[in-house]
Amino acid sequence: MSIKEKILQIAKQAKFASRVLANLSSRTKETALLRMAEALRANKERIKEENYKDVEKAKEKKFPCAFIDRLVLNEKRIERMILSLKEIAKLEDPVGKIESMQKRPNGLLVGKMRVPLGVIGFIYESRPDVTVDASALCLKSGNALILRGGSEAINSNIILTKILNEVLGEARLPVGSLQLIKTTDRRAVMDMLKLDEYIDVIIPRGGESLIRTVAESSTIPVIKHYKGICHIYVDEEVDLKMAEEIVFNAKVQRPGVCNAMETLLVHKKIAPDFLPLIIERFQKAGVEIRGDEKTLNLIKGIRKATEEDWSTEYLDLILSVKIVKDINETISHINKYGSHHSDAIVTTNYEKSRKFLQEVDSAAVFVNASTRFTDGGEFGLGAEIGISTQKLHARGPMGVNELTCTKFIILGDGQTRE
Amino acid sequence: MSIKEKILQIAKQAKFASRVLANLSSRTKETALLRMAEALRANKERIKEENYKDVEKAKEKKFPCAFIDRLVLNEKRIERMILSLKEIAKLEDPVGKIESMQKRPNGLLVGKMRVPLGVIGFIYESRPDVTVDASALCLKSGNALILRGGSEAINSNIILTKILNEVLGEARLPVGSLQLIKTTDRRAVMDMLKLDEYIDVIIPRGGESLIRTVAESSTIPVIKHYKGICHIYVDEEVDLKMAEEIVFNAKVQRPGVCNAMETLLVHKKIAPDFLPLIIERFQKAGVEIRGDEKTLNLIKGIRKATEEDWSTEYLDLILSVKIVKDINETISHINKYGSHHSDAIVTTNYEKSRKFLQEVDSAAVFVNASTRFTDGGEFGLGAEIGISTQKLHARGPMGVNELTCTKFIILGDGQTRE
Numbered sequence: 088m089s090i091k092e093k094i095l096q097i098a099k100q101a102k103f104a105s106r107v108l109a110n111l112s113s114r115t116k117e118t119a120l121l122r123m124a125e126a127l128r129a130n131k132e133r134i135k136e137e138n139y140k141d142v143e144k145a146k147e148k149k150f151p152c153a154f155i156d157r158l159v160l161n162e163k164r165i166e167r168m169i170l171s172l173k174e175i176a177k178l179e180d181p182v183g184k185i186e187s188m189q190k191r192p193n194g195l196l197v198g199k200m201r202v203p204l205g206v207i208g209f210i211y212e213s214r215p216d217v218t219v220d221a222s223a224l225c226l227k228s229g230n231a232l233i234l235r236g237g238s239e240a241i242n243s244n245i246i247l248t249k250i251l252n253e254v255l256g257e258a259r260l261p262v263g264s265l266q267l268i269k270t271t272d273r274r275a276v277m278d279m280l281k282l283d284e285y286i287d288v289i290i291p292r293g294g295e296s297l298i299r300t301v302a303e304s305s306t307i308p309v310i311k312h313y314k315g316i317c318h319i320y321v322d323e324e325v326d327l328k329m330a331e332e333i334v335f336n337a338k339v340q341r342p343g344v345c346n347a348m349e350t351l352l353v354h355k356k357i358a359p360d361f362l363p364l365i366i367e368r369f370q371k372a373g374v375e376i377r378g379d380e381k382t383l384n385l386i387k388g389i390r391k392a393t394e395e396d397w398s399t400e401y402l403d404l405i406l407s408v409k410i411v412k413d414i415n416e417t418i419s420h421i422n423k424y425g426s427h428h429s430d431a432i433v434t435t436n437y438e439k440s441r442k443f444l445q446e447v448d449s450a451a452v453f454v455n456a457s458t459r460f461t462d463g464g465e466f467g468l469g470a471e472i473g474i475s476t477q478k479l480h481a482r483g484p485m486g487v488n489e490l491t492c493t494k495f496i497i498l499g500d501g502q503t504r505e
Numbered sequence: 506m507s508i509k510e511k512i513l514q515i516a517k518q519a520k521f522a523s524r525v526l527a528n529l530s531s532r533t534k535e536t537a538l539l540r541m542a543e544a545l546r547a548n549k550e551r552i553k554e555e556n557y558k559d560v561e562k563a564k565e566k567k568f569p570c571a572f573i574d575r576l577v578l579n580e581k582r583i584e585r586m587i588l589s590l591k592e593i594a595k596l597e598d599p600v601g602k603i604e605s606m607q608k609r610p611n612g613l614l615v616g617k618m619r620v621p622l623g624v625i626g627f628i629y630e631s632r633p634d635v636t637v638d639a640s641a642l643c644l645k646s647g648n649a650l651i652l653r654g655g656s657e658a659i660n661s662n663i664i665l666t667k668i669l670n671e672v673l674g675e676a677r678l679p680v681g682s683l684q685l686i687k688t689t690d691r692r693a694v695m696d697m698l699k700l701d702e703y704i705d706v707i708i709p710r711g712g713e714s715l716i717r718t719v720a721e722s723s724t725i726p727v728i729k730h731y732k733g734i735c736h737i738y739v740d741e742e743v744d745l746k747m748a749e750e751i752v753f754n755a756k757v758q759r760p761g762v763c764n765a766m767e768t769l770l771v772h773k774k775i776a777p778d779f780l781p782l783i784i785e786r787f788q789k790a791g792v793e794i795r796g797d798e799k800t801l802n803l804i805k806g807i808r809k810a811t812e813e814d815w816s817t818e819y820l821d822l823i824l825s826v827k828i829v830k831d832i833n834e835t836i837s838h839i840n841k842y843g844s845h846h847s848d849a850i851v852t853t854n855y856e857k858s859r860k861f862l863q864e865v866d867s868a869a870v871f872v873n874a875s876t877r878f879t880d881g882g883e884f885g886l887g888a889e890i891g892i893s894t895q896k897l898h899a900r901g902p903m904g905v906n907e908l909t910c911t912k913f914i915i916l917g918d919g920q921t922r923e
Contacts, residue, residue, distance in 0.1 A: 110864060
């Protein structure tokens with residue numbers, strides 16, 4: 088069978104399975120998810136063995152440390168996957184929920200029922216724990232799932248989906264419910280992106296070039312997960328200690344992820360008090376600072392930020408710093424240079440907190456908290472299949488609700504239109 | 506200025522205006538919409554005069570009657586536009602509404618705030634009343650709007666947007682709030698579809714080839730409004746008189762629209778009682794019947810339906826008829842051949858009504874009512890910018906809510922991530 092034929096077969100099986108999954112009882116899905124958690128626990132050693140192969144190969148190929156770190160499935164990560172399965176099991180089933188039923192003047196009852204999207208194609212890079220999160224979210228939301236993971240995680244993904252599929256088999260669910268594309272040939276992705284007859288949505292998660300390629304080649308609707316150029320604005324009216332902790336956390340706690348801060352904006356009145364303090368702390372933690380003209384006047388020996396810095400996602404221990412004259416300049420800067428991902432204000436002023444929440448055009452807007460919280464688990468969604476940076480359909484962390492859509496249901500007693 | 510430069514300028518102005526529109530008070534929007542209603546009433550004669558030019562030109566060009574009918578702005582249609590402005594004015598403002606605020610274990614409050622999409626590009630064919638509906642829905646939902654209507658309605662669209670813009674001017678709203686592309690050059694559309702930096706969503710409404718061209722050329726997300734192959738299933742357990750009225754209404758009341766019935770499915774047990782009766786009534790009303798083998802056995806002298814008939818949107822006084830053995834065959838047929846638009850069951854049986862509602866994968870699923878009700882006004886949305894046949898973001902009639910998206914808002918008191 089050619090790759091093209093194989094992918095077509097996978098897509099057809101998924102479509103068939105999606106009709107069955109859409110009508111499962113909440114209890115069946117919950118039981119299967121809890122069984123999956125048990126199965127992962129019972130198979131920890133198998134998982135570690137297969138993952139070890141991937142990790143060794145990545146080391147041979149001299150991948151960067153951060154990359155290898157993301158690939159590893161250790162005890163802690165396996166336990167986290169188990170926890171996430173249990174949390175998703177306990178979530179309310181979104182499917183079949185009826186929202187906002189209203190009665191029309193002619194007696195028609197018009198409501199919206201939440202239903203699965205159908206078949207999800209998920210293209211992601213090399214974090215194998217995402218395989219389990221995505222599988223659990225799609226089962227809970229009644230969707231069939233086609234997984235295409237990074238080639239470096241192939242052994243881990245094969246064993247994980249094998250274990251999950253054993254549980255689905257015991258529950259007599261169709262084989263198309265959860266499928267992994269096992270070939271690492273890139274043509275498989277290109278073939279998949281054209282099967283709009285069978286696949287309802289493509290979710291790419293990974294580097295910018297992957298997402299751009301997918302978006303350009305796909306005839307299936309794509310939910311994009313682009314980069315995060317996140318800002319924190321420290322207002323003049325502020326608890327300086329709180330600002331320091333939030334800002335430090337957002338940059339340093341995990342700099343290589345999309346919700347880490349890349350640009351710090353500071354009100355000019357507070358800058359002389361705040362910046363020397365926080366910049367010293369940053370520099371001790373190994374953070375390189377790139378400042379605007381005004382920051383350079385205040386702090387000696389730091390590099391000047393170029394126009395390009397304001398729109399760069401460093402994903403590293405680098406921070407651009409700008410002194411602003413007020414909240415309006417702040418909001419303009421964020422809406423112009425940001426990537427509409429996650430942005431925060433630290434302030435004690437009520438009006439400014441409201442203005443910031445309202446006017447910053449981003450997927451997640453924070454008051455007095457670190458941008459690092461943009462995450463499905465932290466937002467109470469159990470897990471996430473990704474963080475959407477687009478406006479249509481889903482914005483921010485995507486959980487089970489975002490993997491559904493609605494249909495109108497209309498209950499009549501013989502109404503006809505005049 | 507070249508067309509390309511002109512379109513770019515329009516898009517930039519719209520982007521600028523969208524920031525202002527997003528933050529308007531509900532009262533400002535309501536007042537402007539009511540003023541628009543008054544302005545249309547005060548300018549009826551100007552509207553009719555300009556519309557007359559379009560209609561005369563269409564007659565010269567020998568366009569079909571149905572086309573010319575859609576183009577006409579008579580007293581009744583202008584009054585309907587006025588009514589629709591008033592209804593949209595009274596709707597609840599969706600912008601700024603906060604949904605589902607929850608408290609997380611660490612004390613963070615996580616909620617979703619409804620916000621405008623930003624800039625809408627609306628490409629539509631020759632019904633000028635749609636110009637007013639779209640303008641009103643976009644203003645209410647805080648979006649800037651770029652209109653590109655059919656060239657045959659150009660004079661009508663120019664006068665309508667001129668009147669609406671006079672009101673926006675009095676309210677001191679930016680010029681980019683509501684713009685009509687006045688050139689009828691097709692390159693203008695192609696240029697617009699590439700301006701993803703400024704336009705957030707493209708909504709094409711019209712024939713299938715228009716929508717397909719737009720979807721293929723656009724780098725901006727598109728909400729598609731495809732055809733309607735709508736079904737009605739008459740169950741064996743049924744009020745025959747109710748079934749007759751619903752089925753007749755869905756085919757004959759206005760056959761040229763997307764929510765008219767194209768295929769009638771009848772349970773085999775009721776077919777001998779129901780079909781002779783309804784087919785005679787259809788034939789008297791000039792409806793051509795195309796039946797499957799079993800229907801042909803029951804009713805003499807009708808044409809045989811081909812495989813192609815089951816997936817054809819006639820938009821005309823033609824109906825395909827099929828006798829089915831049960832509700833499962835019905836649901837399979839609809840999900841296979843339908844266009845996932847609007848489908849209905851007529852039954853007195855509770856379980857079958859629930860099964861149909863749950864398993865038919867369409868934007869609007871009806872029990873005991875005509876499919877002709879799929880419409881923003883009828884569903885209580887005030888009006889509609891179109892009827893989405895896709896699953897992502899919006900499905901079915903799109904009103905003000907569907908022209909918004911959500912952003913997460915997070916209220917903390919100093920939380921940082923461990």
